[in-house]
Amino acid sequence: MSFTSLLLLREFLAIFEIGTAAHSQPRVSYFFDEQVANYHYGEKHPMKPHRLALTNHLVTSYGLPQYLDVFHTRWATDDEIREFHAADYVEFLQRVTPDNVAQLTKTFSQFNIGDDCPIFSGMYDFCKIYAGASLAAARRLLSGDADICINWSGGLHHAKKSEASGFCYVNDIVLAILQLLRVHPRVLYVDIDIHHGDGVQEAFYHTDRVMTVSFHKYDGEFFPGTGHIDERGNGMGKQFAVNVPLKDGIDDATYVALFKQIMRATIANFDPSAIVLQCGADSLGCDRLGCFNLNISAHGECVRFTKSFGIPLIVLGGGGYTIRNVSRCWTYETSVLLDVDLPNELPPTVYHEFFAPDYQLHPVLSGRIPNQNNAAYLNDVSRTVLEQLRSIQGAPSVQMQEIPPDIQQFLEGKILVKLF
Ligand SMILES: *C1O[C@H](CO)[C@@H](O)[C@H](O)[C@H]1NC(C)=O
Ligand SMILES: *[C@@H]1O[C@H](CO)[C@@H](O)[C@H](O)[C@H]1NC(C)=O
Ligand SMILES: *[C@@H]1O[C@H](CO)[C@@H](O)[C@H](O)[C@H]1NC(C)=O
Ligand SMILES: [Zn+2]
Secondary structure, eight states: OOHHHHHHHHHHHHHHHHHHHHTOOOOEEEEOOGGGGGOOSOTTOSOOTHHHHHHHHHHHHTTGGGGSEEEEOOOOOHHHHTTTSOHHHHHHHHHOOTTTTTTTHHHHHHHTOSSSSOOOTTHHHHHHHHHHHHHHHHHHHHHTSOSEEEETTOOOTTOBTTBOBTTBSSOHHHHHHHHHTTTOSOEEEEEOSSSOOHHHHHHTTTOSSEEEEEEEEOSSSSTTOOOOTTOOOOGGGTTOEEEEEEOTTOOHHHHHHHHHHHHHHHHHHHOOSEEEEEOOGGGBTTOSSOOOOBOHHHHHHHHHHHHTTOOOEEEEOOOOOSHHHHHHHHHHHHHHHHTOOOOSBOOOOTTGGGGTTTOBSSOOOOSOOOOOOOHHHHHHHHHHHHHHHHTSOSOOOOOOOOOOHHHHHHHTTSSOEEOO
16 A cells, blocks of 8 residues: 555545544433332323333433433422422422312312322422423523433423413423523524423423424313314514424324424524423323323434434423333433434343333334325425415514523532432
8 A cells, every 4th residue: 555545545544533532422311210100190180100110110221321420419409399390389288188179179170180180199299390400400501511411201291381280380490491492592492392381382482482383182172172274473582482283193204204394494493502301102003091102212313303403402302101112212212312223122130021022112003093194285384384484574683681690500510419
């Protein structure tokens, strides 16, 4: 080999090395608190925090923590929760217990406590744990020490300022986005839960600094009843709420194609500096409360696509009521965020029997619901949404505020406790 070609080869290798460095794995933080899985909404209630124990066991048995920064987070404080929620509602959450709930009946209807949102023992502590984790995720993203922050216990998108709704008491997503807005000019919220992301949409309905995009089942009746394609925001926020209403039985290929088309246009037009992705797993086929036909790869493909833009990302859980599939889905999505391939054979965990009979990460989807989304309907939805997105004339700009002191403290590493 001639000297010149050796030089060329070395240069080629050097370029190659730089190339690989630039494509090194994203820095992913994982927020975790084993306590959160021990709360019970009630025996028959479909929301099972236990799904988080299943997820964490799978993530651990697959060996994913070696690629992750795993954090234990402190609980959210009352003050932090009041950044979004009304003071009287927070006071109610603090005081109410299964024993005094009858005496507090007057406040009951006002705060919408009932069958969907029962008062269970330790309920407010449960809220503080998951909200604390989402806040920590937001702050860590702000610190620049992570590209992606995952907290599967968060994503409770229905809670309102003064009202519990749809199994959600405290809206950790709104709290996390409020943190991000201190530093990020524009935050994009994306929601692939089967239910409309109404609590987040409502919180930011009047601002152009947060764009909310929700893909959900809509027929005017399905919970929570909102999410019509014509709900687009108001005032300064006009056109900055996007709704993609779908019918029963949507399949992998059409959902993923629609998701990509709409996300591409959203990101191009809105130019977000941070993204919060709610990965509700009740949009999977065979969900106890859902009615779509997505399999775990398709759900995960939406996560992969969102990550591919390289924008700082917070990934949260949400709904998901067939818990063996929820835990498989969120484990797979953890691996997608890490660019790590997992074998389809599930590793043994103490919960192995949950995954019978197939014991696979990607079970073959059994029992499909007839797809009621025909091509004409889907074309109509995509045309309307793309038109709306085109009407946004360039990304809105904002003045940056000073970094507030509590975030400063966080940047100095005083709040987080690193586990391993
Ligand atoms: C998210 O945070 C909560 C609270 O710290 C924790 O219980 C949960 O396990 C976390 N989930 C993940 C996947 O880290
Ligand atoms: C999931 O859906 C995709 C797209 O339709 C398909 O290619 C894949 O085989 C499915 N996976 C399973 C396990 O059925
Ligand atoms: C959920 O689990 C069941 C049983 O393991 C399986 O038949 C079904 O296809 C799973 N759903 C998805 C979306 O993988
Ligand atoms: Zn849901």
